[in-house]
């Protein structure tokens with residue numbers, strides 16, 4: 001199969017209507033989209049991504065009105081949060097309607113839904129009479145793509161079309177939350193910090209991110225992993241431990257005296273979390289093409305977007321320790 005990169009929404013629509021899989025831009029990362037109501041299309045997504053079928057997919061819709069077509073018992077907190085953050089990088093885990101195939105939710109009675117905030121993909125969704133199921137458009141286990149070229153690098157030959165919407169403006173996946181009675185549960189750290197969710201709802205958020213269950217969102221250990229081993233922590237200590245190896249360093253804002261500049265990656269010289277999050281996946285890919293033995297990454301302050309960045313770095317590290 002030839003993979004084409006382009007900006008033709010009509011071409012994307014035509015493929016999607018035929019049950020084919022198309023990469024789409026979102027504000028967070030590129031998605032690998034298919035008709036969520038068509039089991040063949042959903043199977044095509046799992047296959048293109050080489051993803052195990054027990055790991056469910058997020059449903060993408062164009063407006064909050066559509067939620068009730070695919071989810072039921074939508075809590076008031078969800079409404080409130082959607083009003084504030086949707087379209088945007090917040091995904092809601094809700095009880096599913098029968099209209100959603102079990103293949104999308106991997107058998108769970110809950111479905112994850114979000115409204116992406118990218119003009120091209122919003123227009124695309126408005127033209128379709130079905131929601132799009134879309135995981136991040138990377139081969140299973142690798143770093144999420146934040147440009148059309150990244151998608152091409154990983155999935156070339158496996159999908160017919162990549163809809164190019166430019167580089168992702170947020171560059172970090174959506175935050176995933178769910179509800180248990182009046183309680184709000186965070187399943188995946190992401191682009192909306194939990195502090196913002198607490199502020200809008202006036203409720204403390206319970207974190208379920210640490211549980212290593214195979215069916216918990218974002219919990220598979222091999223996620224986000226570059227090919228070169230990565231360690232996260234205090235850079236000076238890590239440098240001592242790994243003395244003698246050829247290293248690349250990822251830092252928040254600081255430059256170190258070692259290694260040489262080409263092997264140092266500052267995510268945000270002005271120490272801005274948003275900029276750092278936007279650069280993280282791009283930098284992980286860049287480093288992966290260097291001849292380094294090891295990547296050392298600075299642990300971020302555990303607040304705001306720093307939590308999501310630490311989470312992704314931790315996952316990139318985990319694969320080499322297990």
Ligand code: TXA
Pocket residue numbers: 026028029030031032055056057058089091093104105108110111112116134135136137172173174175176215216217218219
């Ligand atoms: O920003 C994002 O969320 C991007 C863009 C493309 O929208 N999508 C994304 O999808 O990150 P993916 O598949 O790479 O990660 C979604 C996570 C997975 O870890 C999956 O396990 C979890 O969401 N998830 C999806 N549906 C679920 C469900 N019904 N129950 C529990 N977890 C679910």
Ligand code: MG
Pocket residue numbers: 135136144
């Ligand atoms: Mg992913």
